[in-house]
Amino acid sequence: MERTKYKDEQLWLHEYFDYIGILDVDLDAQIQMTHSGTSLPEVLDVLRNGTVVCAERDYNGCEFTVKGRNCDGKDIIVRGVFHADMSMVRVVAIEKTR
Amino acid sequence: MGNQSGHKCSEMHVRECVGFDASHLLGAPFPVTLYGGVGEKYCGKCGAVKGHIIKDPMELIAMVAVLRACDDMKLNGSEVKFLRKSMSYKAKDLAHKLDLDPAHLSRIENDKKPMSLVYEKLLRAAVCLKFIETAKFIGVDVSHVLSMNITSAKCVSKIFDLHLCLVEKDNVLRLKSHGAADGDLVRSWEGGDPKLAI
Ligand SMILES: [Zn+2]
Numbered sequence: 001m002e003r004t005k006y007k008d009e010q011l012w013l014h015e016y017f018d019y020i021g022i023l024d025v026d027l028d029a030q031i032q033m034t035h036s037g038t039s040l041p042e043v044l045d046v047l048r049n050g051t052v053v054c055a056e057r058d059y060n061g062c063e064f065t066v067k068g069r070n071c072d073g074k075d076i077i078v079r080g081v082f083h084a085d086m087s088m089v090r091v092v093a094i095e096k097t098r
Numbered sequence: 099m100g101n102q103s104g105h106k107c108s109e110m111h112v113r114e115c116v117g118f119d120a121s122h123l124l125g126a127p128f129p130v131t132l133y134g135g136v137g138e139k140y141c142g143k144c145g146a147v148k149g150h151i152i153k154d155p156m157e158l159i160a161m162v163a164v165l166r167a168c169d170d171m172k173l174n175g176s177e178v179k180f181l182r183k184s185m186s187y188k189a190k191d192l193a194h195k196l197d198l199d200p201a202h203l204s205r206i207e208n209d210k211k212p213m214s215l216v217y218e219k220l221l222r223a224a225v226c227l228k229f230i231e232t233a234k235f236i237g238v239d240v241s242h243v244l245s246m247n248i249t250s251a252k253c254v255s256k257i258f259d260l261h262l263c264l265v266e267k268d269n270v271l272r273l274k275s276h277g278a279a280d281g282d283l284v285r286s287w288e289g290g291d292p293k294l295a296i
């Protein structure tokens with residue numbers, strides 16, 4: 001796995017599901033999941049084990065992009081938001097390589 | 099995120115979503131309907147549904163996998179694949195665990211070859227062991243899985259359908275029987291209802 005420039009965000013994301021684990025999935029992301037044949041276990045795998053390749057913090061929380069590989073060797077990119085106030089991960093978009 | 103009324107949906111509200119079809123999200127090749135445990139995000143201005151909030155997705159995946167593994171109806175190829183993906187195993191890792199040739203597992207997953215009963219039971223047991231805490235909670239006896247009578251799909255016309263009622267207790271998702279119309283909730287349960295922690 002490639003190293004991340006965003007150590008804090010990555011550590012937090014990797015640990016989050018073991019402690020809080022509330023997941024908010026946008027309808028658009030759900031549709032992208034259906035179209036690309038990406039299931040929740042794969043998305044969770046990427047969030048828990050992937051590399052954070054981009055993160056931008058502001059007063060609302062943090063926008064992040066995390067990249068990982070599923071158990072069938074396909075790359076998956078998950079874009080999401082961490083709400084600072086609600087301690088919740090929101091998945092905004094999903095992309096999967098063919 | 100514009101829409102017909104020309105506004106940008108921004109004022110998000112959440113209400114409980116009753117009867118959420120979670121099969122697409124879970125990648126389950128059978129219907130999974132959730133009663134409770136899921137929030138529905140909607141725009142306060144136009145009412146459009148914008149997403150869903152799942153309280154404990156890891157536990158949900160484990161529950162659905164264990165319940166399917168413990169149902170005696172024969173697994174088809176896509177269900178084998180679903181169970182493998184729920185455990186996040188690569189095909190070659192699962193093949194290795196079951197002592198199966200990876201090419202053979204691939205034929206099974208693509209419905210080109212049926213899975214023999216011995217391997218099917220091993221796979222079911224592997225699911226219960228992988229999610230042992232969930233299996234214990236639901237009250238699954240792993241040895242039962244190894245000795246179960248698997249019903250051939252040809253004998254049953256009914257598809258596997260899970261009606262789960264998820265309730266939150268101590269911030270953890272728990273499974274509760276749901277009084278579905280056909281009174282047939284977690285169909286697999288020989289001993290009646292799964293143990294409840296409510
Ligand atoms: Zn709106």
Ligand SMILES: [Zn+2]
Nearest residue numbers: 115116118138
């Ligand atoms: Zn809904």
